Amino acid sequence: MKSFISKLQELPYLLLVIATFFWGTNFVISRLLVNEIPPLQLSFIRWSIAFLVFFPFIIRDLKQNRTIIRKNWKVLLTMALTGVAGFNTLLYIAVQYTTSINASLVNSLAPLLMVLLSVIFLKENLFKIQYIGVILSFVGVFTVITDGHLETLLALKVNPGDLLVFAAVILFSIYSVLMKKFGVDLPKKTTFIVTIFIAVISLIPFALWESSYRAISLVELPFQAILAVIYLGIFPSIVSFICWNEGVMKVGPAKASNYLHLIVVFTTILAVAFAGERLVVAQVFGGLFILTGVILASNPHFILKKTTSVMDR
Numbered sequence: 001m002k003s004f005i006s007k008l009q010e011l012p013y014l015l016l017v018i019a020t021f022f023w024g025t026n027f028v029i030s031r032l033l034v035n036e037i038p039p040l041q042l043s044f045i046r047w048s049i050a051f052l053v054f055f056p057f058i059i060r061d062l063k064q065n066r067t068i069i070r071k072n073w074k075v076l077l078t079m080a081l082t083g084v085a086g087f088n089t090l091l092y093i094a095v096q097y098t099t100s101i102n103a104s105l106v107n108s109l110a111p112l113l114m115v116l117l118s119v120i121f122l123k124e125n126l127f128k129i130q131y132i133g134v135i136l137s138f139v140g141v142f143t144v145i146t147d148g149h150l151e152t153l154l155a156l157k158v159n160p161g162d163l164l165v166f167a168a169v170i171l172f173s174i175y176s177v178l179m180k181k182f183g184v185d186l187p188k189k190t191t192f193i194v195t196i197f198i199a200v201i202s203l204i205p206f207a208l209w210e211s212s213y214r215a216i217s218l219v220e221l222p223f224q225a226i227l228a229v230i231y232l233g234i235f236p237s238i239v240s241f242i243c244w245n246e247g248v249m250k251v252g253p254a255k256a257s258n259y260l261h262l263i264v265v266f267t268t269i270l271a272v273a274f275a276g277e278r279l280v281v282a283q284v285f286g287g288l289f290i291l292t293g294v295i296l297a298s299n300p301h302f303i304l305k306k307t308t309s310v311m312d313r
Helices: 002-009 012-033 039-057 059-064 066-071 073-094 100-107 110-121 128-145 150-154 160-182 188-211 223-251 253-274 281-298 300-311
Strands: none
Touching (some): 012 100, 012 253, 039 059, 039 073, 039 223, 059 188, 100 128, 110 253, 128 281, 188 223
């Protein structure tokens, strides 16, 4: 087993693909699951499973890093409420009203919003090509959420699920900017388990409130639903996190961020194959606008360097 893990660590790009694949399954499985388990309770159960599975492997790290955790408790609290509890809960509420394909397309805005928030809060500079990327991406989002019809936007008939995904992506972008600013000093595994714990605690009152009018019985749940929840608690939660961090450490965040676009690809394939969703023209064109814009906004140095080298020939 150890030799297998060692071999995987030597294949960082494969680790990035594995991480994005499991994240892609989260969109499809959660959309199917919310029919059986309401979103707030689903989020609570998922992260409770993740905590219980991951905690035994991280006890030593927790003891060693408790001083750092206490010192940065405000940052960790904000990260837990935005990136773990907030993002996933809003996503699970959203997929009750929109398709998993739409959700993953709107979610593709995350790298772009990270760039914008970094400009606002971290005072980073924005290149002209990045402004073009911002415009293209938002054109793509409007194409997706209006199904390619401008009158839908003018009549305010936008799918509320798409707007909830957009709100979720904003929360995740805030989480990512905080990680970017403070992550250098924070131990990754300890940070992850602490944010999961805070998220679980914060979700308890919301899950109890939801259960007061829409209670579920774990005993009466279909066996497939129970397996699906366990899957969400382990693979998109823990395995993706470990694979992603290993991959990022080997290839760097700039190269790794481009692999996030695979989430849309995997989600679309799985949604069409297993969830009975259809890929429509507006999603294709909207997705192309979003991904093109995100690539321009997230990789300005690489693109400008390539453009300059071509012009110099």
